[in-house]
Amino acid sequence: MTLTQLEIFSLVAELRGFTAAAHRLGISQSAVSHALKSLEQELGVELLRRHQSQVELSDIGQQLLLRARAMLGLANTLRQEAADARGMKRGTLRIGSFGPTSSIKLLPKILESYRAAHPGIEVHIDEGPDRQVIQWLEERRIDVGFVVLPEERFDTFALIEDQMVALLPVDHPLTAHDSLSLQDLCHDPFVLTEAGSSELVSRLFSAARLTPNIRYRCSQLLSTLDTVGRGAALTVVAESSLPADHDRRYVQRPLSPPIKRQVGLAVLDQRQSSPATLAFIELASKLSYR
Incomplete structure:
Protein backbone atom coordinates (compact mmCIF):
# COMPACT_ATOMS: atom_id res chain seq x y z
CA MET A 1 0.00 0.00 0.00
CA MET A 88 8.49 26.06 5.03
CA LYS A 89 9.70 26.41 1.47
CA ARG A 90 7.20 23.80 0.22
CA GLY A 91 3.85 22.41 1.28
CA THR A 92 0.10 22.44 0.77
CA LEU A 93 -2.71 24.11 2.69
CA ARG A 94 -6.38 23.21 2.06
CA ILE A 95 -8.91 25.83 3.21
CA GLY A 96 -12.70 25.64 3.41
CA SER A 97 -14.62 28.91 3.08
CA PHE A 98 -18.30 29.88 3.17
CA GLY A 99 -20.21 32.94 2.07
CA PRO A 100 -19.07 36.53 1.50
CA THR A 101 -17.88 37.10 5.08
CA SER A 102 -15.04 34.60 4.82
CA SER A 103 -14.51 34.43 1.04
CA ILE A 104 -14.58 38.18 0.37
CA LYS A 105 -13.98 40.06 3.63
CA LEU A 106 -11.58 37.79 5.53
CA LEU A 107 -9.74 35.41 3.22
CA PRO A 108 -8.19 37.85 0.69
CA LYS A 109 -6.47 39.87 3.42
CA ILE A 110 -5.20 36.75 5.17
CA LEU A 111 -3.93 35.20 1.94
CA GLU A 112 -2.10 38.37 0.94
CA SER A 113 -0.07 38.26 4.14
CA TYR A 114 0.27 34.48 4.12
CA ARG A 115 1.65 34.33 0.58
CA ALA A 116 4.12 37.07 1.40
CA ALA A 117 5.34 35.13 4.44
CA HIS A 118 5.20 31.63 2.92
CA PRO A 119 5.36 31.87 -0.90
CA GLY A 120 6.28 28.19 -1.27
CA ILE A 121 3.03 26.91 0.27
CA GLU A 122 0.45 25.88 -2.34
CA VAL A 123 -3.02 26.98 -1.20
CA HIS A 124 -6.21 25.15 -2.23
CA ILE A 125 -9.57 26.82 -1.45
CA ASP A 126 -12.92 25.00 -1.46
CA GLU A 127 -16.08 27.10 -1.14
CA GLY A 128 -19.49 25.90 -0.04
CA PRO A 129 -22.28 26.42 2.49
CA ASP A 130 -21.34 26.57 6.17
CA ARG A 131 -22.58 23.03 6.80
CA GLN A 132 -20.45 21.80 3.88
CA VAL A 133 -17.30 23.26 5.44
CA ILE A 134 -18.13 21.38 8.66
CA GLN A 135 -18.45 18.14 6.70
CA TRP A 136 -15.16 18.75 4.89
CA LEU A 137 -13.43 19.21 8.24
CA GLU A 138 -14.91 16.01 9.65
CA GLU A 139 -13.90 14.08 6.51
CA ARG A 140 -10.38 15.58 6.57
CA ARG A 141 -10.82 16.97 3.07
CA ILE A 142 -9.55 20.36 4.28
CA ASP A 143 -6.93 21.36 6.84
CA VAL A 144 -8.71 24.43 8.20
CA GLY A 145 -12.13 25.96 7.67
CA PHE A 146 -14.03 29.17 8.36
CA VAL A 147 -16.99 28.43 10.64
CA VAL A 148 -19.70 30.17 12.61
CA LEU A 149 -18.84 29.84 16.30
CA PRO A 150 -19.27 28.10 18.64
CA GLU A 151 -18.33 24.69 17.20
CA GLU A 152 -17.44 22.45 20.13
CA ARG A 153 -16.46 19.43 18.04
CA PHE A 154 -13.38 21.28 16.69
CA ASP A 155 -10.46 23.35 17.94
CA THR A 156 -11.52 26.89 17.05
CA PHE A 157 -10.06 30.42 16.87
CA ALA A 158 -12.34 33.48 16.82
CA LEU A 159 -11.61 36.18 14.22
CA ILE A 160 -14.51 38.65 13.99
CA GLU A 161 -17.87 39.42 15.55
CA ASP A 162 -20.77 41.11 13.79
CA GLN A 163 -24.53 41.15 14.21
CA MET A 164 -27.49 39.56 12.48
CA VAL A 165 -29.87 42.00 10.79
CA ALA A 166 -33.29 41.82 9.17
CA LEU A 167 -33.37 42.60 5.45
CA LEU A 168 -36.61 44.02 4.04
CA PRO A 169 -37.89 45.29 0.68
CA VAL A 170 -37.63 49.08 0.68
CA ASP A 171 -41.41 49.59 0.60
CA HIS A 172 -42.22 46.99 3.30
CA PRO A 173 -44.36 48.30 6.23
CA LEU A 174 -41.86 46.94 8.78
CA THR A 175 -39.24 49.45 7.60
CA ALA A 176 -41.06 52.00 9.77
CA HIS A 177 -39.66 50.22 12.83
CA ASP A 178 -36.21 51.06 14.21
CA SER A 179 -35.62 47.41 15.13
CA LEU A 180 -37.42 44.11 14.65
CA SER A 181 -37.95 40.93 16.64
CA LEU A 182 -37.79 37.45 15.15
CA GLN A 183 -41.52 37.18 15.68
CA ASP A 184 -42.05 40.23 13.46
CA LEU A 185 -40.42 38.28 10.63
CA CYS A 186 -42.60 35.16 10.80
CA HIS A 187 -45.67 36.42 8.91
CA ASP A 188 -44.30 37.37 5.49
CA PRO A 189 -42.60 35.08 2.95
CA PHE A 190 -39.03 34.37 4.10
CA VAL A 191 -35.96 33.54 1.99
CA LEU A 192 -33.20 31.45 3.55
CA THR A 193 -29.71 31.66 2.09
CA GLU A 194 -27.74 28.41 2.16
CA ALA A 195 -24.41 30.11 1.50
CA GLY A 196 -23.57 31.50 4.90
CA SER A 197 -25.16 31.33 8.35
CA SER A 198 -28.23 29.29 7.43
CA GLU A 199 -27.68 26.93 10.36
CA LEU A 200 -27.46 29.86 12.78
CA VAL A 201 -30.62 31.49 11.40
CA SER A 202 -32.53 28.21 11.69
CA ARG A 203 -31.32 27.73 15.28
CA LEU A 204 -32.34 31.26 16.25
CA PHE A 205 -35.94 30.75 15.18
CA SER A 206 -36.05 27.26 16.67
CA ALA A 207 -34.69 28.46 20.04
CA ALA A 208 -37.39 31.14 20.11
CA ARG A 209 -40.01 28.48 19.22
CA LEU A 210 -40.88 30.36 16.06
CA THR A 211 -41.33 29.15 12.49
CA PRO A 212 -40.55 31.53 9.64
CA ASN A 213 -42.67 31.28 6.51
CA ILE A 214 -39.87 29.94 4.30
CA ARG A 215 -40.91 30.25 0.66
CA TYR A 216 -37.47 30.44 -0.97
CA ARG A 217 -34.07 28.85 -0.45
CA CYS A 218 -31.11 30.33 -2.32
CA SER A 219 -27.65 28.80 -2.64
CA GLN A 220 -25.97 32.19 -3.03
CA LEU A 221 -26.35 35.43 -1.08
CA LEU A 222 -26.72 37.48 -4.28
CA SER A 223 -29.84 35.48 -5.16
CA THR A 224 -31.18 36.08 -1.66
CA LEU A 225 -30.58 39.84 -1.94
CA ASP A 226 -32.29 39.91 -5.33
CA THR A 227 -35.30 38.04 -3.93
CA VAL A 228 -35.63 40.61 -1.13
CA GLY A 229 -34.99 43.49 -3.53
CA ARG A 230 -37.80 42.34 -5.81
CA GLY A 231 -40.18 42.44 -2.84
CA ALA A 232 -40.76 38.68 -2.87
CA ALA A 233 -39.56 37.97 0.68
CA LEU A 234 -37.61 39.18 3.71
CA THR A 235 -34.71 37.51 5.48
CA VAL A 236 -32.09 37.55 8.26
CA VAL A 237 -28.41 37.79 7.33
CA ALA A 238 -25.10 38.67 8.92
CA GLU A 239 -24.28 42.36 8.56
CA SER A 240 -20.70 41.72 7.43
CA SER A 241 -21.92 39.56 4.55
CA LEU A 242 -23.68 42.47 2.85
CA PRO A 243 -21.92 44.09 -0.12
CA ALA A 244 -20.26 47.46 0.38
CA ASP A 245 -22.33 49.00 -2.45
CA HIS A 246 -25.76 49.18 -0.83
CA ASP A 247 -28.69 48.15 -3.04
CA ARG A 248 -31.44 50.76 -2.71
CA ARG A 249 -34.12 48.11 -3.25
CA TYR A 250 -33.80 46.77 0.30
CA VAL A 251 -33.09 48.12 3.78
CA GLN A 252 -31.65 46.53 6.90
CA ARG A 253 -32.87 46.78 10.45
CA PRO A 254 -31.17 45.56 13.66
CA LEU A 255 -32.80 42.75 15.59
CA SER A 256 -34.23 43.25 19.06
CA PRO A 257 -32.79 41.91 21.22
CA PRO A 258 -29.47 42.14 19.32
CA ILE A 259 -28.05 38.86 18.04
CA LYS A 260 -24.28 38.62 17.64
CA ARG A 261 -22.41 36.25 15.34
CA GLN A 262 -18.80 35.12 15.63
CA VAL A 263 -16.79 33.79 12.71
CA GLY A 264 -13.51 31.99 13.18
CA LEU A 265 -11.26 29.21 12.01
CA ALA A 266 -11.58 25.55 12.94
CA VAL A 267 -9.35 22.49 12.73
CA LEU A 268 -10.17 18.91 13.57
CA ASP A 269 -7.29 18.60 16.03
CA GLN A 270 -4.79 21.37 16.62
CA ARG A 271 -2.20 18.86 17.89
CA GLN A 272 -2.19 17.09 14.52
CA SER A 273 -2.33 20.23 12.37
CA SER A 274 0.52 20.87 9.96
CA PRO A 275 2.93 23.78 10.42
CA ALA A 276 1.40 25.44 7.33
CA THR A 277 -2.04 25.25 8.95
CA LEU A 278 -0.82 26.58 12.29
CA ALA A 279 1.03 29.41 10.56
CA PHE A 280 -2.19 30.36 8.72
CA ILE A 281 -4.18 30.41 11.98
CA GLU A 282 -1.52 32.44 13.80
CA LEU A 283 -1.35 35.01 11.03
CA ALA A 284 -5.15 35.25 10.69
CA SER A 285 -5.55 35.74 14.45
CA LYS A 286 -3.16 38.72 14.45
CA LEU A 287 -4.78 40.68 11.61
CA SER A 288 -7.35 43.43 12.04
CA TYR A 289 -10.45 43.18 9.83
CA ARG A 290 -11.95 46.64 10.29
Missing part, protein backbone atom coordinates in the same frame (compact mmCIF):
# COMPACT_ATOMS: atom_id res chain seq x y z
CA THR A 2 1.36 3.41 -0.98
CA LEU A 3 0.36 6.99 -0.26
CA THR A 4 -0.12 7.47 -3.99
CA GLN A 5 -2.73 4.69 -4.04
CA LEU A 6 -4.51 6.26 -1.07
CA GLU A 7 -4.44 9.68 -2.72
CA ILE A 8 -5.94 8.24 -5.92
CA PHE A 9 -8.58 6.36 -3.92
CA SER A 10 -9.53 9.53 -2.02
CA LEU A 11 -9.74 11.63 -5.18
CA VAL A 12 -11.79 9.08 -7.13
CA ALA A 13 -14.21 8.90 -4.19
CA GLU A 14 -14.44 12.70 -4.04
CA LEU A 15 -14.94 13.24 -7.79
CA ARG A 16 -17.01 10.07 -8.32
CA GLY A 17 -15.10 9.10 -11.41
CA PHE A 18 -11.84 7.70 -12.78
CA THR A 19 -11.60 10.18 -15.67
CA ALA A 20 -12.06 13.25 -13.46
CA ALA A 21 -9.47 11.96 -10.98
CA ALA A 22 -7.00 11.18 -13.75
CA HIS A 23 -7.45 14.68 -15.19
CA ARG A 24 -6.95 16.30 -11.76
CA LEU A 25 -3.79 14.26 -11.13
CA GLY A 26 -2.43 14.63 -14.64
CA ILE A 27 -2.10 10.88 -15.23
CA SER A 28 -3.85 8.39 -17.50
CA GLN A 29 -7.16 6.78 -16.61
CA SER A 30 -5.56 3.36 -16.91
CA ALA A 31 -3.01 4.36 -14.26
CA VAL A 32 -5.84 5.34 -11.91
CA SER A 33 -7.64 2.05 -12.56
CA HIS A 34 -4.48 0.03 -12.02
CA ALA A 35 -3.67 1.79 -8.73
CA LEU A 36 -7.14 1.15 -7.34
CA LYS A 37 -7.23 -2.45 -8.53
CA SER A 38 -3.88 -3.10 -6.84
CA LEU A 39 -5.10 -1.48 -3.63
CA GLU A 40 -8.29 -3.57 -3.62
CA GLN A 41 -6.29 -6.76 -4.26
CA GLU A 42 -3.91 -5.98 -1.42
CA LEU A 43 -6.73 -5.22 1.03
CA GLY A 44 -8.91 -8.06 -0.22
CA VAL A 45 -12.09 -5.95 -0.40
CA GLU A 46 -14.04 -4.02 -3.03
CA LEU A 47 -13.63 -0.31 -2.32
CA LEU A 48 -15.60 1.06 -5.26
CA ARG A 49 -18.53 -0.09 -7.34
CA ARG A 50 -18.26 0.80 -11.02
CA HIS A 51 -21.39 2.05 -12.81
CA GLN A 52 -20.58 3.03 -16.39
CA SER A 53 -19.05 6.53 -16.19
CA GLN A 54 -19.50 6.91 -12.41
CA VAL A 55 -18.39 5.06 -9.31
CA GLU A 56 -19.72 4.85 -5.77
CA LEU A 57 -18.12 3.69 -2.55
CA SER A 58 -18.91 0.29 -1.11
CA ASP A 59 -19.81 0.11 2.59
CA ILE A 60 -16.25 -0.88 3.53
CA GLY A 61 -14.98 1.75 1.08
CA GLN A 62 -16.85 4.45 3.01
CA GLN A 63 -15.23 3.28 6.23
CA LEU A 64 -11.71 2.99 4.82
CA LEU A 65 -11.94 6.36 3.05
CA LEU A 66 -11.92 8.13 6.41
CA ARG A 67 -8.84 6.14 7.44
CA ALA A 68 -7.15 6.89 4.13
CA ARG A 69 -7.76 10.62 4.49
CA ALA A 70 -6.47 10.52 8.06
CA MET A 71 -3.28 8.82 6.85
CA LEU A 72 -2.88 11.32 4.02
CA GLY A 73 -3.37 14.16 6.50
CA LEU A 74 -0.70 12.79 8.82
CA ALA A 75 1.64 12.26 5.88
CA ASN A 76 1.08 15.87 4.85
CA THR A 77 1.81 17.00 8.41
CA LEU A 78 5.06 15.02 8.34
CA ARG A 79 6.06 16.73 5.09
CA GLN A 80 5.07 20.10 6.52
CA GLU A 81 7.14 19.57 9.64
CA ALA A 82 10.13 18.66 7.49
CA ALA A 83 9.44 21.73 5.35
CA ASP A 84 9.18 23.80 8.52
CA ALA A 85 12.69 22.75 9.42
CA ARG A 86 13.74 24.05 6.00
CA GLY A 87 11.83 27.32 6.44
Whole structure:
Protein backbone atom coordinates (compact mmCIF):
# COMPACT_ATOMS: atom_id res chain seq x y z
CA MET A 1 0.00 0.00 0.00
CA THR A 2 1.36 3.41 -0.98
CA LEU A 3 0.36 6.99 -0.26
CA THR A 4 -0.12 7.47 -3.99
CA GLN A 5 -2.73 4.69 -4.04
CA LEU A 6 -4.51 6.26 -1.07
CA GLU A 7 -4.44 9.68 -2.72
CA ILE A 8 -5.94 8.24 -5.92
CA PHE A 9 -8.58 6.36 -3.92
CA SER A 10 -9.53 9.53 -2.02
CA LEU A 11 -9.74 11.63 -5.18
CA VAL A 12 -11.79 9.08 -7.13
CA ALA A 13 -14.21 8.90 -4.19
CA GLU A 14 -14.44 12.70 -4.04
CA LEU A 15 -14.94 13.24 -7.79
CA ARG A 16 -17.01 10.07 -8.32
CA GLY A 17 -15.10 9.10 -11.41
CA PHE A 18 -11.84 7.70 -12.78
CA THR A 19 -11.60 10.18 -15.67
CA ALA A 20 -12.06 13.25 -13.46
CA ALA A 21 -9.47 11.96 -10.98
CA ALA A 22 -7.00 11.18 -13.75
CA HIS A 23 -7.45 14.68 -15.19
CA ARG A 24 -6.95 16.30 -11.76
CA LEU A 25 -3.79 14.26 -11.13
CA GLY A 26 -2.43 14.63 -14.64
CA ILE A 27 -2.10 10.88 -15.23
CA SER A 28 -3.85 8.39 -17.50
CA GLN A 29 -7.16 6.78 -16.61
CA SER A 30 -5.56 3.36 -16.91
CA ALA A 31 -3.01 4.36 -14.26
CA VAL A 32 -5.84 5.34 -11.91
CA SER A 33 -7.64 2.05 -12.56
CA HIS A 34 -4.48 0.03 -12.02
CA ALA A 35 -3.67 1.79 -8.73
CA LEU A 36 -7.14 1.15 -7.34
CA LYS A 37 -7.23 -2.45 -8.53
CA SER A 38 -3.88 -3.10 -6.84
CA LEU A 39 -5.10 -1.48 -3.63
CA GLU A 40 -8.29 -3.57 -3.62
CA GLN A 41 -6.29 -6.76 -4.26
CA GLU A 42 -3.91 -5.98 -1.42
CA LEU A 43 -6.73 -5.22 1.03
CA GLY A 44 -8.91 -8.06 -0.22
CA VAL A 45 -12.09 -5.95 -0.40
CA GLU A 46 -14.04 -4.02 -3.03
CA LEU A 47 -13.63 -0.31 -2.32
CA LEU A 48 -15.60 1.06 -5.26
CA ARG A 49 -18.53 -0.09 -7.34
CA ARG A 50 -18.26 0.80 -11.02
CA HIS A 51 -21.39 2.05 -12.81
CA GLN A 52 -20.58 3.03 -16.39
CA SER A 53 -19.05 6.53 -16.19
CA GLN A 54 -19.50 6.91 -12.41
CA VAL A 55 -18.39 5.06 -9.31
CA GLU A 56 -19.72 4.85 -5.77
CA LEU A 57 -18.12 3.69 -2.55
CA SER A 58 -18.91 0.29 -1.11
CA ASP A 59 -19.81 0.11 2.59
CA ILE A 60 -16.25 -0.88 3.53
CA GLY A 61 -14.98 1.75 1.08
CA GLN A 62 -16.85 4.45 3.01
CA GLN A 63 -15.23 3.28 6.23
CA LEU A 64 -11.71 2.99 4.82
CA LEU A 65 -11.94 6.36 3.05
CA LEU A 66 -11.92 8.13 6.41
CA ARG A 67 -8.84 6.14 7.44
CA ALA A 68 -7.15 6.89 4.13
CA ARG A 69 -7.76 10.62 4.49
CA ALA A 70 -6.47 10.52 8.06
CA MET A 71 -3.28 8.82 6.85
CA LEU A 72 -2.88 11.32 4.02
CA GLY A 73 -3.37 14.16 6.50
CA LEU A 74 -0.70 12.79 8.82
CA ALA A 75 1.64 12.26 5.88
CA ASN A 76 1.08 15.87 4.85
CA THR A 77 1.81 17.00 8.41
CA LEU A 78 5.06 15.02 8.34
CA ARG A 79 6.06 16.73 5.09
CA GLN A 80 5.07 20.10 6.52
CA GLU A 81 7.14 19.57 9.64
CA ALA A 82 10.13 18.66 7.49
CA ALA A 83 9.44 21.73 5.35
CA ASP A 84 9.18 23.80 8.52
CA ALA A 85 12.69 22.75 9.42
CA ARG A 86 13.74 24.05 6.00
CA GLY A 87 11.83 27.32 6.44
CA MET A 88 8.49 26.06 5.03
CA LYS A 89 9.70 26.41 1.47
CA ARG A 90 7.20 23.80 0.22
CA GLY A 91 3.85 22.41 1.28
CA THR A 92 0.10 22.44 0.77
CA LEU A 93 -2.71 24.11 2.69
CA ARG A 94 -6.38 23.21 2.06
CA ILE A 95 -8.91 25.83 3.21
CA GLY A 96 -12.70 25.64 3.41
CA SER A 97 -14.62 28.91 3.08
CA PHE A 98 -18.30 29.88 3.17
CA GLY A 99 -20.21 32.94 2.07
CA PRO A 100 -19.07 36.53 1.50
CA THR A 101 -17.88 37.10 5.08
CA SER A 102 -15.04 34.60 4.82
CA SER A 103 -14.51 34.43 1.04
CA ILE A 104 -14.58 38.18 0.37
CA LYS A 105 -13.98 40.06 3.63
CA LEU A 106 -11.58 37.79 5.53
CA LEU A 107 -9.74 35.41 3.22
CA PRO A 108 -8.19 37.85 0.69
CA LYS A 109 -6.47 39.87 3.42
CA ILE A 110 -5.20 36.75 5.17
CA LEU A 111 -3.93 35.20 1.94
CA GLU A 112 -2.10 38.37 0.94
CA SER A 113 -0.07 38.26 4.14
CA TYR A 114 0.27 34.48 4.12
CA ARG A 115 1.65 34.33 0.58
CA ALA A 116 4.12 37.07 1.40
CA ALA A 117 5.34 35.13 4.44
CA HIS A 118 5.20 31.63 2.92
CA PRO A 119 5.36 31.87 -0.90
CA GLY A 120 6.28 28.19 -1.27
CA ILE A 121 3.03 26.91 0.27
CA GLU A 122 0.45 25.88 -2.34
CA VAL A 123 -3.02 26.98 -1.20
CA HIS A 124 -6.21 25.15 -2.23
CA ILE A 125 -9.57 26.82 -1.45
CA ASP A 126 -12.92 25.00 -1.46
CA GLU A 127 -16.08 27.10 -1.14
CA GLY A 128 -19.49 25.90 -0.04
CA PRO A 129 -22.28 26.42 2.49
CA ASP A 130 -21.34 26.57 6.17
CA ARG A 131 -22.58 23.03 6.80
CA GLN A 132 -20.45 21.80 3.88
CA VAL A 133 -17.30 23.26 5.44
CA ILE A 134 -18.13 21.38 8.66
CA GLN A 135 -18.45 18.14 6.70
CA TRP A 136 -15.16 18.75 4.89
CA LEU A 137 -13.43 19.21 8.24
CA GLU A 138 -14.91 16.01 9.65
CA GLU A 139 -13.90 14.08 6.51
CA ARG A 140 -10.38 15.58 6.57
CA ARG A 141 -10.82 16.97 3.07
CA ILE A 142 -9.55 20.36 4.28
CA ASP A 143 -6.93 21.36 6.84
CA VAL A 144 -8.71 24.43 8.20
CA GLY A 145 -12.13 25.96 7.67
CA PHE A 146 -14.03 29.17 8.36
CA VAL A 147 -16.99 28.43 10.64
CA VAL A 148 -19.70 30.17 12.61
CA LEU A 149 -18.84 29.84 16.30
CA PRO A 150 -19.27 28.10 18.64
CA GLU A 151 -18.33 24.69 17.20
CA GLU A 152 -17.44 22.45 20.13
CA ARG A 153 -16.46 19.43 18.04
CA PHE A 154 -13.38 21.28 16.69
CA ASP A 155 -10.46 23.35 17.94
CA THR A 156 -11.52 26.89 17.05
CA PHE A 157 -10.06 30.42 16.87
CA ALA A 158 -12.34 33.48 16.82
CA LEU A 159 -11.61 36.18 14.22
CA ILE A 160 -14.51 38.65 13.99
CA GLU A 161 -17.87 39.42 15.55
CA ASP A 162 -20.77 41.11 13.79
CA GLN A 163 -24.53 41.15 14.21
CA MET A 164 -27.49 39.56 12.48
CA VAL A 165 -29.87 42.00 10.79
CA ALA A 166 -33.29 41.82 9.17
CA LEU A 167 -33.37 42.60 5.45
CA LEU A 168 -36.61 44.02 4.04
CA PRO A 169 -37.89 45.29 0.68
CA VAL A 170 -37.63 49.08 0.68
CA ASP A 171 -41.41 49.59 0.60
CA HIS A 172 -42.22 46.99 3.30
CA PRO A 173 -44.36 48.30 6.23
CA LEU A 174 -41.86 46.94 8.78
CA THR A 175 -39.24 49.45 7.60
CA ALA A 176 -41.06 52.00 9.77
CA HIS A 177 -39.66 50.22 12.83
CA ASP A 178 -36.21 51.06 14.21
CA SER A 179 -35.62 47.41 15.13
CA LEU A 180 -37.42 44.11 14.65
CA SER A 181 -37.95 40.93 16.64
CA LEU A 182 -37.79 37.45 15.15
CA GLN A 183 -41.52 37.18 15.68
CA ASP A 184 -42.05 40.23 13.46
CA LEU A 185 -40.42 38.28 10.63
CA CYS A 186 -42.60 35.16 10.80
CA HIS A 187 -45.67 36.42 8.91
CA ASP A 188 -44.30 37.37 5.49
CA PRO A 189 -42.60 35.08 2.95
CA PHE A 190 -39.03 34.37 4.10
CA VAL A 191 -35.96 33.54 1.99
CA LEU A 192 -33.20 31.45 3.55
CA THR A 193 -29.71 31.66 2.09
CA GLU A 194 -27.74 28.41 2.16
CA ALA A 195 -24.41 30.11 1.50
CA GLY A 196 -23.57 31.50 4.90
CA SER A 197 -25.16 31.33 8.35
CA SER A 198 -28.23 29.29 7.43
CA GLU A 199 -27.68 26.93 10.36
CA LEU A 200 -27.46 29.86 12.78
CA VAL A 201 -30.62 31.49 11.40
CA SER A 202 -32.53 28.21 11.69
CA ARG A 203 -31.32 27.73 15.28
CA LEU A 204 -32.34 31.26 16.25
CA PHE A 205 -35.94 30.75 15.18
CA SER A 206 -36.05 27.26 16.67
CA ALA A 207 -34.69 28.46 20.04
CA ALA A 208 -37.39 31.14 20.11
CA ARG A 209 -40.01 28.48 19.22
CA LEU A 210 -40.88 30.36 16.06
CA THR A 211 -41.33 29.15 12.49
CA PRO A 212 -40.55 31.53 9.64
CA ASN A 213 -42.67 31.28 6.51
CA ILE A 214 -39.87 29.94 4.30
CA ARG A 215 -40.91 30.25 0.66
CA TYR A 216 -37.47 30.44 -0.97
CA ARG A 217 -34.07 28.85 -0.45
CA CYS A 218 -31.11 30.33 -2.32
CA SER A 219 -27.65 28.80 -2.64
CA GLN A 220 -25.97 32.19 -3.03
CA LEU A 221 -26.35 35.43 -1.08
CA LEU A 222 -26.72 37.48 -4.28
CA SER A 223 -29.84 35.48 -5.16
CA THR A 224 -31.18 36.08 -1.66
CA LEU A 225 -30.58 39.84 -1.94
CA ASP A 226 -32.29 39.91 -5.33
CA THR A 227 -35.30 38.04 -3.93
CA VAL A 228 -35.63 40.61 -1.13
CA GLY A 229 -34.99 43.49 -3.53
CA ARG A 230 -37.80 42.34 -5.81
CA GLY A 231 -40.18 42.44 -2.84
CA ALA A 232 -40.76 38.68 -2.87
CA ALA A 233 -39.56 37.97 0.68
CA LEU A 234 -37.61 39.18 3.71
CA THR A 235 -34.71 37.51 5.48
CA VAL A 236 -32.09 37.55 8.26
CA VAL A 237 -28.41 37.79 7.33
CA ALA A 238 -25.10 38.67 8.92
CA GLU A 239 -24.28 42.36 8.56
CA SER A 240 -20.70 41.72 7.43
CA SER A 241 -21.92 39.56 4.55
CA LEU A 242 -23.68 42.47 2.85
CA PRO A 243 -21.92 44.09 -0.12
CA ALA A 244 -20.26 47.46 0.38
CA ASP A 245 -22.33 49.00 -2.45
CA HIS A 246 -25.76 49.18 -0.83
CA ASP A 247 -28.69 48.15 -3.04
CA ARG A 248 -31.44 50.76 -2.71
CA ARG A 249 -34.12 48.11 -3.25
CA TYR A 250 -33.80 46.77 0.30
CA VAL A 251 -33.09 48.12 3.78
CA GLN A 252 -31.65 46.53 6.90
CA ARG A 253 -32.87 46.78 10.45
CA PRO A 254 -31.17 45.56 13.66
CA LEU A 255 -32.80 42.75 15.59
CA SER A 256 -34.23 43.25 19.06
CA PRO A 257 -32.79 41.91 21.22
CA PRO A 258 -29.47 42.14 19.32
CA ILE A 259 -28.05 38.86 18.04
CA LYS A 260 -24.28 38.62 17.64
CA ARG A 261 -22.41 36.25 15.34
CA GLN A 262 -18.80 35.12 15.63
CA VAL A 263 -16.79 33.79 12.71
CA GLY A 264 -13.51 31.99 13.18
CA LEU A 265 -11.26 29.21 12.01
CA ALA A 266 -11.58 25.55 12.94
CA VAL A 267 -9.35 22.49 12.73
CA LEU A 268 -10.17 18.91 13.57
CA ASP A 269 -7.29 18.60 16.03
CA GLN A 270 -4.79 21.37 16.62
CA ARG A 271 -2.20 18.86 17.89
CA GLN A 272 -2.19 17.09 14.52
CA SER A 273 -2.33 20.23 12.37
CA SER A 274 0.52 20.87 9.96
CA PRO A 275 2.93 23.78 10.42
CA ALA A 276 1.40 25.44 7.33
CA THR A 277 -2.04 25.25 8.95
CA LEU A 278 -0.82 26.58 12.29
CA ALA A 279 1.03 29.41 10.56
CA PHE A 280 -2.19 30.36 8.72
CA ILE A 281 -4.18 30.41 11.98
CA GLU A 282 -1.52 32.44 13.80
CA LEU A 283 -1.35 35.01 11.03
CA ALA A 284 -5.15 35.25 10.69
CA SER A 285 -5.55 35.74 14.45
CA LYS A 286 -3.16 38.72 14.45
CA LEU A 287 -4.78 40.68 11.61
CA SER A 288 -7.35 43.43 12.04
CA TYR A 289 -10.45 43.18 9.83
CA ARG A 290 -11.95 46.64 10.29
